[in-house]
Amino acid sequence: MKDKITLFCLLSTVLLGVMNSFFFHIAIVPISKDLNTSIAFSSWFILGYTIMVTIGSIVYSKLAESIQLKKLYLIALVIFVLFSILGYFMNNFYFLILCRLAQGAGGAAFISLTMVAVMDVLDRALLPIGLAFISFAMALGSGLGPLLSGILLSVTNWHILYLFMSCAIIFIPILYLTFPEMKLEKKTPFDWLGMIYLLISILFLLCALNINFLFIVLCIIFFLLFIRHISTISYPII
Numbered sequence: 590m591k592d593k594i595t596l597f598c599l600l601s602t603v604l605l606g607v608m609n610s611f612f613f614h615i616a617i618v619p620i621s622k623d624l625n626t627s628i629a630f631s632s633w634f635i636l637g638y639t640i641m642v643t644i645g646s647i648v649y650s651k652l653a654e655s656i657q658l659k660k661l662y663l664i665a666l667v668i669f670v671l672f673s674i675l676g677y678f679m680n681n682f683y684f685l686i687l688c689r690l691a692q693g694a695g696g697a698a699f700i701s702l703t704m705v706a707v708m709d710v711l712d713r714a715l716l717p718i719g720l721a722f723i724s725f726a727m728a729l730g731s732g733l734g735p736l737l738s739g740i741l742l743s744v745t746n747w748h749i750l751y752l753f754m755s756c757a758i759i760f761i762p763i764l765y766l767t768f769p770e771m772k773l774e775k776k777t778p779f780d781w782l783g784m785i786y787l788l789i790s791i792l793f794l795l796c797a798l799n800i801n802f803l804f805i806v807l808c809i810i811f812f813l814l815f816i817r818h819i820s821t822i823s824y825p826i827i
Contacts, residue, residue, distance in 0.1 A: 591767045592769070595711060598764050599706060599707075600703070602666065602703070602760055605730070607734065608734035608737065609734070609754055610638060610734065611730070611735050611738065612738045612753075613634040615739050615742060619742065620747055624680075633686055634685075636796075637689050644697070644792065645693065645696075647788065647791075648784065648788070649665065658771060662698060662764065665695045665696075666757060666761055669695030670758045672687075672695070676692070676748075692751075703719075707720060709771070710769055711769070786814045790809075790811035790812040793807040793808035794808040
C-alpha cells in the first residue's frame with residue numbers, strides 16, 4: 590500500500606513539473622507589461638526553466654548514484670515549493686527570474702528521479718503501470734498547463750501561477766513517511782568537470798536556439814572540451 594501511495598505522489602509531482610514548464614507561456618505578455626520589460630526579455634521565464642530542467646535532469650540522474658534517492662527527492666521538492674511561494678510575493682523582475690530558475694532546479698528531479706524510483710526502489714509489480722503513467726502524466730501536463738494557466742489568468746494576476754505550484758507541499762510529509770529507504774551499494778565518483786563542460790554546452794545550445802545563433806560557436810567549443818575530457822577517463826559520466 591505504501592508503494593502505491595508513493596507512486597501516486599511521484600506521478601503527481603511529474604504532472605506538476607511538466608505543467609509548470611508551460612505555465613508561463615500565456616503569461617509572458619501581462620508579465621512584460623507589469624514589469625516594464627520587453628516580451629523577448631520576459632521569455633526568460635520560459636527559457637530559464639527549460640535550461641534548469643535540462644541541466645538538472647542530467648545532474649540528478651548522476652547524483653542518485655551517490656545520494657540516497659529519498660533524501661535527494663525531498664530536497665528537490667522543498668526547493669520547488671519554497672521558491673514557488675517566494676515567487677508569489679516578489680515584484681522585482683530579477684528576483685522573479687531567480688525564483689523561476691530555482692523552480693526548475695527543483696522540478697528537474699521529478700521526471701528523472703521518478704523513473705529511477707519506479708525501476709529501482711518501488712515494488713517491481715508497479716513497474717509497468719509506473720512507466721505508463723509517467724508518460725501519461727507528461728502528456729497530460731503539456732496540455733493541462735496552458736489550459737489551467739489561461740483559466741487562472743482570466744480570474745486573477747500572473748503571480749498566482751507561482752503560488753499554484755506550491756500545492757506540491759502536501760507531498761513532502763507523505764513522501765517522507767512512505768518513500769522506502771534504500772542503502773547505496775557503492776558510491777560512484779561524480780565527474781564535476783565533465784558535467785560542467787556538458788551542461789555549459791547545453792546552456793549555449795539553448796541560448797543559440799532561443800536568443801542568438803552565434804551561441805552555437807560556444808556550444809561547439811565546450812562540447813569538444815567535454816568529448817576530450819571523457820576520452821581520458823574510464824568510467825561513464827551519465
